Amino acid sequence: MKTIRFHEIGGPEVLRYEDVERPRMAPNKVLVRIHAIGVNFADTLLRRGAYLAQPKLPETPGFEAAGVVVEAGDETDRNLVGQRVVVLGERCYAEYVTASQSQLIGLPDKISFEEAAAFPVQALTAYHMLYTADRVSPGRTVLVHAAAGGVGLLAVQMAKLGGARVIGTTSSAEKAKIVEEAGADDVILYNQTDFAPKVAQLTNQRGVDIVLDSVGKATLHGSLASLAPFGHLISYGGASGRPDPIDVGTLYSRSLKVSAFWLFTVSRTPAIAQRGVRQVLEWISSGKIHLRIGLKLPLEQAAEAHRRMEARQTTGKILLMVE
Ligand SMILES: NC(=O)c1ccc[n+]([C@@H]2O[C@H](COP(=O)([O-])OP(=O)(O)OC[C@H]3O[C@@H](n4cnc5c(N)ncnc54)[C@H](OP(=O)(O)O)[C@@H]3O)[C@@H](O)[C@H]2O)c1
Numbered sequence: 145m146k147t148i149r150f151h152e153i154g155g156p157e158v159l160r161y162e163d164v165e166r167p168r169m170a171p172n173k174v175l176v177r178i179h180a181i182g183v184n185f186a187d188t189l190l191r192r193g194a195y196l197a198q199p200k201l202p203e204t205p206g207f208e209a210a211g212v213v214v215e216a217g218d219e220t221d222r223n224l225v226g227q228r229v230v231v232l233g234e235r236c237y238a239e240y241v242t243a244s245q246s247q248l249i250g251l252p253d254k255i256s257f258e259e260a261a262a263f264p265v266q267a268l269t270a271y272h273m274l275y276t277a278d279r280v281s282p283g284r285t286v287l288v289h290a291a292a293g294g295v296g297l298l299a300v301q302m303a304k305l306g307g308a309r310v311i312g313t314t315s316s317a318e319k320a321k322i323v324e325e326a327g328a329d330d331v332i333l334y335n336q337t338d339f340a341p342k343v344a345q346l347t348n349q350r351g352v353d354i355v356l357d358s359v360g361k362a363t364l365h366g367s368l369a370s371l372a373p374f375g376h377l378i379s380y381g382g383a384s385g386r387p388d389p390i391d392v393g394t395l396y397s398r399s400l401k402v403s404a405f406w407l408f409t410v411s412r413t414p415a416i417a418q419r420g421v422r423q424v425l426e427w428i429s430s431g432k433i434h435l436r437i438g439l440k441l442p443l444e445q446a447a448e449a450h451r452r453m454e455a456r457q458t459t460g461k462i463l464l465m466v467e
Pocket of ligand 1: 183184185186265266269290291292293294295296313314315316319358359380381382383384385405406407408453454455456457458459460
């Protein structure tokens with residue numbers, strides 16, 4: 145089968161389109177024929193050796209892909225064969241992927257393979273930050289950094305669904321328009337304007353209740369400065385570099401909270417994970433959440449997808465397609 149592998153840590157050029165054996169089945173696994181693969185910023189970090197988990201070379205990136213179950217191991221439910229699913233797993237830049245049953249999300253007929261590959265990592269991350277790690281509600285204000293990105297656009301929509309006021313940040317006027325269309329009340333171009341004083345101005349000097357910060361090093365101090373009393377900074381990434389350490393003493397005067405979020409923690413608590421999947425699928429099926437596919441490329445062009453993502457040229461979701 146065709147797959148994407150990298151044999152060394154490096155830039156997008158290390159991604160190779162290769163022929164390999166299909167992954168080996170095990171009694172507790174199913175084999176899924178893939179049609180659409182979701183690209184995430186984490187895939188670029190894995191390739192650069194900068195992700196939380198280190199790659200085992202040669203490695204295949206990819207945490208999510210949608211397709212049809214074509215084989216089911218003896219210890220799994222044999223009725224899964226023929227079902228449309230999305231896998232939230234690993235090594236998904238490939239024509240076939242093996243997964244355990246707990247890594248599968250069954251797809252309602254209404255949801256296409258493209259929509260399916262576009263939601264698991266990004267939508268569930270946005271959901272669990274806003275509805276598990278904290279709780280948005282009317283009267284609260286949320287600051288969403290990199291708001292035109294995959295997680296960002298979904299977080300804007302989900303915070304609005306919860307009744308919150310949303311301020312987004314992004315790097316260009318073109319992206320700002322997309323963030324506004326997703327429902328943000330205000331958008332700040334954070335590479336042109338010092339965003340913390342602008343947030344203070346937009347909130348009558350009060351600040352925001354929640355900051356979703358995936359940018360890290362470049363935004364951390366401004367994010368803390370943007371918080372209202374009892375505000376909560378959720379750090380969930382470092383697109384600009386790992387955030388600096390925080391001196392807890394600086395949090396006292398406004399009784400601030402700082403927390404970290406990693407989606408894979410959610411899978412350790414199945415009841416919470418299932419609540420997230422149910423809610424997100426319901427929002428997508430009913431049209432309350434729009435999945436913006438910003439770029440679709442064939443699997444063999446994975447390197448180009450990474451290049452554009454790291455150059456900040458993408459909006460919404462990037463997909464890799466398999467014939
Ligand atoms: N903790 C978790 O479980 C979890 C899960 C999913 C994603 N994440 C993190 O959330 C972030 C968003 O992920 P995503 O897949 O949705 O990607 P994305 O937001 O579509 O792409 C990354 C965005 O980050 C912004 N950015 C700021 N500084 C950057 C820099 N120096 N280099 C590159 N980009 C920069 C860019 O937006 P602007 O041009 O608007 O600045 C860029 O478009 C990533 O940091 C990712 O690692 C974490």
